[in-house]
Amino acid sequence: MIEYENVLTTCPYCGTGCALHLQVLDQKLVGVLPAKNHVISEGGLCIKGWNVHAFVNHPDRLKKPLIRKNGKLEEATWDEALKLVADKLGEIKAQSGPDSIAFLSSAKCTNEENYLLQKFARAVIGTNNIDHCARL
Numbered sequence: 001m002i003e004y005e006n007v008l009t010t011c012p013y014c015g016t017g018c019a020l021h022l023q024v025l026d027q028k029l030v031g032v033l034p035a036k037n038h039v040i041s042e043g044g045l046c047i048k049g050w051n052v053h054a055f056v057n058h059p060d061r062l063k064k065p066l067i068r069k070n071g072k073l074e075e076a077t078w079d080e081a082l083k084l085v086a087d088k089l090g091e092i093k094a095q096s097g098p099d100s101i102a103f104l105s106s107a108k109c110t111n112e113e114n115y116l117l118q119k120f121a122r123a124v125i126g127t128n129n130i131d132h133c134a135r136l
């Protein structure tokens with residue numbers, strides 16, 4: 001028996017917030033349909049929204065962090081990658097001060113994730129150097 005489901009969600013590509021239905025066939029994402037009655041997109045999607053499903057199962061998609069070791073990128077665990085980032089941020093802050101660090105957030109993140117990044121920049125690192133790609 002074939003299982004088919006439409007899953008209502010928000011397009012991850014920009015801050016406009018268009019709604020779309022992910023078409024899931026036998027638990028595999030196969031396509032996208034616009035959400036006809038959504039207050040923002042009103043049944044429309046741009047070319048990026050129409051192709052949201054393409055990156056999910058793409059063979060080139062990065063699914064694990066990579067760390068450069070001896071000049072070569074190698075797969076790492078999330079714990080290893082996050083520890084490396086935390087150690088490097090701590091080193092830079094200790095050597096050159098908090099304003100030597102800057103953060104650039106993304107329209108692909110949720111409002112809550114963007115809020116957390118500015119909070120981390122200001123409260124943990126101690127810098128106001130925080131910006132967002134929607135302004136670029």
Ligand code: SF4
Nearest residue numbers: 011013014018046049
């Ligand atoms: S469909 Fe296009 S305009 Fe709408 S949220 Fe996605 S990327 Fe932005």
